[in-house]
Amino acid sequence: MIYADNAATTRLDEDAYKAMQPYLLNEYANASQPYSFSRAAKSALRTARKTIAECIGAEPEEIYFTSGGTESDNWSIKGFLEYGRRKAIITSQIEHHAVLNACADVERLGYPVIYLPVTCDGFVLPCTLKEQITENTDLVSIMLANNEIGTIEPVSELAAVAHSYGAYFHTDAVQAVGHIHINVCALGIDMLSASAHKFNGPKGIGFLYIKKDTAIHAYMCGGSQENGLRAGTENVAGIVGMAVALEKSVNSIEESTKRMLSLEDAFISELLAAKVDFVRNGGEKRLPGNINISIRGEDGERILHRLDLRGICISTGSACDSVNTQLSHVIRAIGVPDEYAKGTVRISFGKHNTIAEAKTIASEIIKLL
Numbered sequence: 001m002i003y004a005d006n007a008a009t010t011r012l013d014e015d016a017y018k019a020m021q022p023y024l025l026n027e028y029a030n031a032s033q034p035y036s037f038s039r040a041a042k043s044a045l046r047t048a049r050k051t052i053a054e055c056i057g058a059e060p061e062e063i064y065f066t067s068g069g070t071e072s073d074n075w076s077i078k079g080f081l082e083y084g085r086r087k088a089i090i091t092s093q094i095e096h097h098a099v100l101n102a103c104a105d106v107e108r109l110g111y112p113v114i115y116l117p118v119t120c121d122g123f124v125l126p127c128t129l130k131e132q133i134t135e136n137t138d139l140v141s142i143m144l145a146n147n148e149i150g151t152i153e154p155v156s157e158l159a160a161v162a163h164s165y166g167a168y169f170h171t172d173a174v175q176a177v178g179h180i181h182i183n184v185c186a187l188g189i190d191m192l193s194a195s196a197h198k199f200n201g202p203k204g205i206g207f208l209y210i211k212k213d214t215a216i217h218a219y220m221c222g223g224s225q226e227n228g229l230r231a232g233t234e235n236v237a238g239i240v241g242m243a244v245a246l247e248k249s250v251n252s253i254e255e256s257t258k259r260m261l262s263l264e265d266a267f268i269s270e271l272l273a274a275k276v277d278f279v280r281n282g283g284e285k286r287l288p289g290n291i292n293i294s295i296r297g298e299d300g301e302r303i304l305h306r307l308d309l310r311g312i313c314i315s316t317g318s319a320c321d322s323v324n325t326q327l328s329h330v331i332r333a334i335g336v337p338d339e340y341a342k343g344t345v346r347i348s349f350g351k352h353n354t355i356a357e358a359k360t361i362a363s364e365i366i367k368l369l
């Protein structure tokens, strides 16, 4: 099998897996209990929180463990607006459904939401935000990198616009964390969502960075875990695995970026040599390893299923929404011409892919075309 759908999920890193094992088998104590058996679990949580904070330039007490990207996005949008300070939110048309559907929920509760358009490369322009933001805007939520086309948004400029109107700035960084360097202070971010399974960590665990003194409401009510803001017994093994995977990913970003670019080159040059009529989607500034192409007169679904028969996993549109076969909202928002749009596929490389695999995927696509 060739797995090239790493934007959907990644294989668990072996060091992360090994680090998790003791907390599943022997050190299984509830980290919130007062007896000495809980000490190892408590200390593991403390270390993981510190490691994760360092990886994004935050303080440990600003990291809140969640069940993943979807929960972090929902929390930052719903938990925040419950304070109802000024009750208006601005996001973009190309956000993940975790943000879009959370926004749809708050709209149903009566809060106005504005969905900003993007350029043909998928950029949310700060001047577009300036046109729509008002003193009534409570929150601006724009993703750090898009999951379909990989475009990296100008978040520091967008956050500056949000702050100049007194609004908070949240970013869905699920695709970016562990893949590009992030410093929440330098970027001016108030809240940031992340998910471990996107950087070779385990599934079902993630975090939300919440800048100190941000007045956010608790998301899960119950016990006093996570400073009373996100109740529930901690997933110690998951958290430990996430911290190991993140530290490893962040320490190898330069080397991994180089590798991803060579995989992209290997794939794209095969298509060019075979004179395939395609457009590459996403801006020049995009996530390394993300290739989103639209092939003229083709059908992305057909390509996906034919490649599947050959043991190759890729994606069309958004992998998180594979039941929905309509043209993806991102491809629509960036205005890919009709004759290309239906033939959209996403290949997302990860650290286990090789140049030979990149070439095989390209040659199998060429063969079936």
Ligand code: PLP
Pocket: 007, 008, 067, 068, 069, 070, 071, 073, 096, 098, 143, 145, 146, 147, 172, 173, 174, 175, 194, 195, 196, 206, 320
């Ligand atoms: N946000 C983005 C940009 C994503 O790509 C995803 C998953 O693909 C999510 C949020 C949801 O993350 P999770 O799968 O951890 O719930």
